[in-house]
Amino acid sequence: MAVRLSDSWLDELRSKVSIVDVVSEYVSLNQKGTNFWGLCPFHGEKTASFKVDQDTQLFYCFGCHKGGNVIHFVMEIERMEFMQAVRLLADRAHMSLPEEGVYVNSVSREKRQRMYEANLAAAKFYHSHIWSAAGERQLEYLHSRGLDDRDIRKFGLGAAPSEWDALLKTLEAAGFERDILVQAGLAVSKNNKCFDMFRERVIFPIIDAQGNVLGFGGRALGDANPKYLNTPDTPVFNKRKGLYAMNFIKRERPLKRVVLVEGYMDVVSLRKYGVTGVVATLGTALTNEQANLLKRTADEVWLAYDGDAAGQKAILRGLDLLDAAGAKSRVIVFPDGQDPDDFIRQSGLDGFDGLTKLDPMVYRMDSACAGLDLTSEENRAECAKVCCNILKKVRSPVELEMYVERLSIKTGFSREALMREIGTAAVEPIKPVKRTAVAKKERFTNCEMAQRTLLALLAAKLIDRDVVAREDFDDEVYKAVAAKLLSGKSPADAIDELDGENRQLAAGAVSAQILPEQTRALGVAEDCLNTIRRFRAEREIEELTGRLRDAGVEERRDILRRIEQLNKC
Numbered sequence: 342m343a344v345r346l347s348d349s350w351l352d353e354l355r356s357k358v359s360i361v362d363v364v365s366e367y368v369s370l371n372q373k374g375t376n377f378w379g380l381c382p383f384h385g386e387k388t389a390s391f392k393v394d395q396d397t398q399l400f401y402c403f404g405c406h407k408g409g410n411v412i413h414f415v416m417e418i419e420r421m422e423f424m425q426a427v428r429l430l431a432d433r434a435h436m437s438l439p440e441e442g443v444y445v446n447s448v449s450r451e452k453r454q455r456m457y458e459a460n461l462a463a464a465k466f467y468h469s470h471i472w473s474a475a476g477e478r479q480l481e482y483l484h485s486r487g488l489d490d491r492d493i494r495k496f497g498l499g500a501a502p503s504e505w506d507a508l509l510k511t512l513e514a515a516g517f518e519r520d521i522l523v524q525a526g527l528a529v530s531k532n533n534k535c536f537d538m539f540r541e542r543v544i545f546p547i548i549d550a551q552g553n554v555l556g557f558g559g560r561a562l563g564d565a566n567p568k569y570l571n572t573p574d575t576p577v578f579n580k581r582k583g584l585y586a587m588n589f590i591k592r593e594r595p596l597k598r599v600v601l602v603e604g605y606m607d608v609v610s611l612r613k614y615g616v617t618g619v620v621a622t623l624g625t626a627l628t629n630e631q632a633n634l635l636k637r638t639a640d641e642v643w644l645a646y647d648g649d650a651a652g653q654k655a656i657l658r659g660l661d662l663l664d665a666a667g668a669k670s671r672v673i674v675f676p677d678g679q680d681p682d683d684f685i686r687q688s689g690l691d692g693f694d695g696l697t698k699l700d701p702m703v704y705r706m707d708s709a710c711a712g713l714d715l716t717s718e719e720n721r722a723e724c725a726k727v728c729c730n731i732l733k734k735v736r737s738p739v740e741l742e743m744y745v746e747r748l749s750i751k752t753g754f755s756r757e758a759l760m761r762e763i764g765t766a767a768v769e770p771i772k773p774v775k776r777t778a779v780a781k782k783e784r785f786t787n788c789e790m791a792q793r794t795l796l797a798l799l800a801a802k803l804i805d806r807d808v809v810a811r812e813d814f815d816d817e818v819y820k821a822v823a824a825k826l827l828s829g830k831s832p833a834d835a836i837d838e839l840d841g842e843n844r845q846l847a848a849g850a851v852s853a854q855i856l857p858e859q860t861r862a863l864g865v866a867e868d869c870l871n872t873i874r875r876f877r878a879e880r881e882i883e884e885l886t887g888r889l890r891d892a893g894v895e896e897r898r899d900i901l902r903r904i905e906q907l908n909k910c
Contacts, residue, residue, distance in 0.1 A: 346427065348834065350439055351412075354427070355833050357434040360398045360411040367418055382418060383407050383595060392852060397800050397832035401852035408848025410833035418594065419550055420637030429551060456525040456577045459517050460546075460554035463527050466511055467499025467544040467557070476500035479543045482562055486606060487686050492613050497546045501539035501559060508537045526556055526572040539570065545605040547578070547623060548588040555583060558605050558624060569604075571624040580623040582630045586612070590638060593617050599639035600673070601627070603646050603655070607681040611645075615690045619645075627659040629666070636668035643671045643698060648678040653708060660701045671698040702744055705731050715752070725752040729762040788876035791869035792819045793850035799823065800832040800851035803862035813873060818843045819850065878907040 361377055364370065370377040370393060381391035381402040390404040401408035407417060415426040431438055437450055470476045479500035483493055509528050513519060519535060522528040528535055542559035549555055556572025572578050586608045599618045602608055611619045618639060622631060635642045644659050646652035656672055663670045674697045675684050685693055709731060710724040728748050735741045749756050785793065792814050798804045806827050814820040825835035836847045885900050892900055
């Protein structure tokens with residue numbers, strides 16, 4: 342169900358949530374005057390250049406230039422989409438979304454909160470049970486997989502009792518309604534009977550980035566089926582949209598890469614040995630929603646699936662989904678068909694770091710030719726044809742050159758023949774270009790600086806709204822922000838609808854590092870307006886001068902008269 346958010350509702354949300362309080366949960370801030378400063382969470386730095394303005398309710402980094410209001414901060418830090426960030430902040434402010442105050446699946450915020458509480462109580466129940474005599478079998482299983490008690494506590498692992506209704510009775514006695522337990526997937530109601538969803542299993546709690554227990558994965562012991570059982574989809578849990586171990590990701594950001602595995606034990610084992618950024622799908626193959634979440638989580642995704650045939654097939658499908666999501670990816674190749682859990686316990690962190698991380702196209706080509714005896718001319722031709730068909734999807738000439746060179750070495754066919762097979766005209770080999778590093782730095786003309794200063798003065802309410810007009814701004818982004826500020830909108834609202842780069846540009850403008858005192862602000866504004874007028878005059882003079890050569894006598898006289906007027910500006 343679509344949710345319509347009015348400007349007034351968003352204004353109310355931002356007014357109820359202090360950006361300083363929210364940012365402080367992620368960044369250590371120090372107050373200097375009315376502003377707060379800290380080390381930017383979005384790029385590495387040693388000197389604090391990250392500013393949070395309590396008055397304007399905006400953040401801005403003078404190093405990487407990220408900026409925006411509290412919603413944008415949550416979107417950036419949690420790698421969320423707009424509505425996800427709004428829902429998180431709305432829960433924090435105890436506000437219901439519009440449209441009859443309902444959330445997804447027509448479940449009220451209060452009922453969703455009750456389900457989170459029930460899941461948390463269940464997680465505590467399962468975890469305490471694993472330390473009891475009745476949980477000895479599950480505890481022995483985890484120890485046999487190389488985990489110690491500290492690992493079990495770190496991941497909140499637990500044990501489900503063998504009784505049919507042990508959890509149900511415990512939570513009902515604690516005051517939880519039966520229908521809440523059924524809706525949360527903790528209990529099953531069937532044939533007028535109600536019983537626990539999980540029985541005699543090792544329990545893996547599934548926790549989101551905000552610390553909410555969404556559901557559980559349960560591994561059976563022995564030959565019981567199904568081997569893995571997961572919480573069904575509920576109003577607070579959707580196995581297509583989340584990932585296991587996202588609660589650890591929050592403390593590891595910013596991440597250059599995230600490692601995606603298939604199983605919960607793979608996550609636990611890799612993390613135990615020091616691999617960071619590891620997550621897993623929730624009992625399903627990778628979905629479009631998870632691919633988009635991974636793209637927001639890190640710059641690159643490393644697929645670390647089992648080395649068996651099923652795992653390799655899943656990798657190919659996963660690569661296609663990540664490509665569709667616009668996510669950069671790599672494939673980790675485990676030797677001898679091993680899975681991540683087996684490999685890390687045998688080879689440790691150094692072994693993992695030394696594994697090959699293949700480019701997606703290289704992996705696709707290697708997979709297509711796997712099992713072919715390339716000493717045979719027929720097999721080499723088949724390998725070349727299949728790989729050329731794969732390479733038809735490559736759009737970059739530089740990348741295509743690299744892949745074709747590799748395929749030529751592998752199959753023995755010439756680069757020109759492979760290019761013809763691909764259907765692309767052969768081009769000359771591309772020579773490496775020597776590049777020089779250019780520091781990323783914002784540069785503005787005097788006129789742009791004058792417009793940015795005017796926006797900062799307006800945002801800080803150091804000048805009255807009748808001092809400047811929308812027409813004083815040339816840049817369309819500045820003009821749009823100025824129009825909102827002049828209409829009485831707050832700075833946080835004025836930049837709300839801008840996209841990434843434009844939002845950073847505007848946030849940097851209204852977050853000026855040094856502003857004049859109130860008594861000097863009007864003079865500064867007048868200087869800025871004069872700079873803008875002079876810039877426009879010079880631009881018009883340049884245009885008019887270009888027309889002089891082809892102008893007739895009358896037009897030439899008018900042009901010279903106009904240039905004289907402009908020179909007096």
